[in-house]
Amino acid sequence: MTQRIPIIGGNWKMNTGLESGMNLASCVVDGVEACDSCEVVVYPPYPFLQSVESVIDASNVYLGAQNMWHEASGAFTGEISAPMLKEVGVSSVLVGHSERRHILGESDQLISQKVALGIEQGLQVILCIGETLEEREAGETLSVVPAQLKAGLSNIDVAHMTSIVIAYEPVWAIGTGKTATPEDAQTVHAAIRLTLSELYDDATAQQTRIQYGGSVKPDNAADLFACEDVDGALVGGASLSADSFTAIVMAACDS
Numbered sequence: 267m268t269q270r271i272p273i274i275g276g277n278w279k280m281n282t283g284l285e286s287g288m289n290l291a292s293c294v295v296d297g298v299e300a301c302d303s304c305e306v307v308v309y310p311p312y313p314f315l316q317s318v319e320s321v322i323d324a325s326n327v328y329l330g331a332q333n334m335w336h337e338a339s340g341a342f343t344g345e346i347s348a349p350m351l352k353e354v355g356v357s358s359v360l361v362g363h364s365e366r367r368h369i370l371g372e373s374d375q376l377i378s379q380k381v382a383l384g385i386e387q388g389l390q391v392i393l394c395i396g397e398t399l400e401e402r403e404a405g406e407t408l409s410v411v412p413a414q415l416k417a418g419l420s421n422i423d424v425a426h427m428t429s430i431v432i433a434y435e436p437v438w439a440i441g442t443g444k445t446a447t448p449e450d451a452q453t454v455h456a457a458i459r460l461t462l463s464e465l466y467d468d469a470t471a472q473q474t475r476i477q478y479g480g481s482v483k484p485d486n487a488a489d490l491f492a493c494e495d496v497d498g499a500l501v502g503g504a505s506l507s508a509d510s511f512t513a514i515v516m517a518a519c520d521s
């Protein structure tokens with residue numbers, strides 16, 4: 267079986283200040299120094315990207331952005347482009363996070379354009395997908411999630427799949443303290459991998475990393491990472507504490 271390197275992302279969302287963000291980054295750098303078997307990325311708010319980069323520069327922690335616009339430049343007041351992100355050291359970008367889908371109204375079509383531009387610009391793209399509580403209760407999880415996956419990847423050919431990571435984040439589990447059970451997560455991750463093999467091929471499906479996100483904490487991380495198709499986590503709340511985030515990274519390193 268293909269060995270997939272787990273990837274742990276810390277999505278700080280609209281939290282931290284300049285100084286507290288730099289401190290957090292510095293503690294994360296120290297905490298994960300010994301970790302050599304997984305990939306660690308932090309996603310600070312835009313204004314702090316460059317300062318956080320100066321802290322993580324010489325470390326094994328990568329810099330990510332929480333979003334970007336789907337055009338490379340132009341008259342898009344208030345938006346941030348992939349080339350700008352790259353200039354300040356960003357190598358990874360979150361696209362289609364549920365807060366952007368549901369609070370900011372981003373559509374599958376817009377998300378697929380962002381995925382395409384991120385790839386064209388040489389970024390690692392984390393495509394976030396996941397069902398709402400209503401969809402889960404209606405038994406629609408295994409139709410909604412593959413449909414989001416197919417829409418998000420509609421402009422991506424097989425050669426670029428090495429730069430794509432999928433983040434499965436059930437909306438009802440984000441920031442709520444409710445986590446999918448490892449069995450539920452595994453079921454959806456396996457369905458995502460099956461969809462990838464239908465869209466591309468088995469080798470691509472096996473090599474693509476699928477993170478779980480939604481109230482991942484130090485005490486549930488190891489059980490999630492023990493699942494065959496769970497290749498790390500996208501962590502929100504628990505990434506704001508260096509101790510919690512480091513413990514989750516270490517659980518991934520040991521998995």
Ligand code: PGA
Nearest residue numbers: 440441480481501502503
């Ligand atoms: P959470 O957020 O860990 O606070 O649930 C996860 C995410 O939104 O990526």
